[in-house]
Amino acid sequence: DTEVTQTPKHLVMGMTNKKSLKCEQHMGHRAMYWYKQKAKKPPELMFVYSYEKLSINESVPSRFSPECPNSSLLNLHLHALQPEDSALYLCASSQDAALGLRGADTQYFGPGTRLTVL
C-alpha cells in the first residue's frame, strides 16, 4: 500500500482566517514533505520532516507553520495568507532518504489540497 491521504480536498479561506491542512501515511515512512504547486509548474518543496524533526525549511514565510505530531501525521497550519498563496498543496512521504538504500528516497504523493485564498 502506497497511500498518502490529505484533508481537506478543497479549502477556501479569507486572508484573516486560520486553517490547517492534514496529511497521513501508514506505510511506516520516516520522511514527510510539504510541497506547493502552481498551475503548469513543478512542485516546489516547502518543508521536510525526518524522524518527526524539521530538517528542511525552504525559506517559507512564517504564515505557513508545519507540525509533525507523530511519524504518521503531518500538518500545515495556515494564518494570514495572501491571494498568491492559492495553489495545490501536496504532501509526500518516503521511507527514509538518508538510509542510502535504493528506493528509500522514493516519494509518494497524496492527492493534494486545492487552496484558494480570497
Added chain:
Amino acid sequence: QKEVEQNSGPLSVPEGAIASLNCTYSDRGSQSFFWYRQYSGKSPELIMFIYSNGDKEDGRFTAQLNKASQYVSLLIRDSQPSDSATYLCAVNGGTSGTYKYIFGTGTRLKVLA
C-alpha cells in the same frame, strides 16, 4: 542552465505509437531518477524510478538512464489516450542532498485517438 531540463511539449503521438520523453540533468553526483505522471488538477503519481545505467521495464513503460551523458528517458509503448498527461522527471541525491528532488518543468503528452 536549468538543473533538470525537459521539453515542455506538447508531444503529440497517435494511439498505439511509442512516446519518448527525455530529461537531462546537470548534477553529475545525482543518484536516483524518477518519472511521475500528473493529470491536470491531480497530484503526481509515481511511474518508475531508476538508479543504474541501462533500461528498466515495467509493463508498457521503460526508463533508460545514461549517467555518462546525464540523461534519463521514459518510453511509453502502445500509447493510449489515457496516457495524456504531464510527465515530470525528478532527480535526487546530488549536491542538494537526499531529501530534495530537483524537478524538471514537465513534458505534456497528448495521445491522439
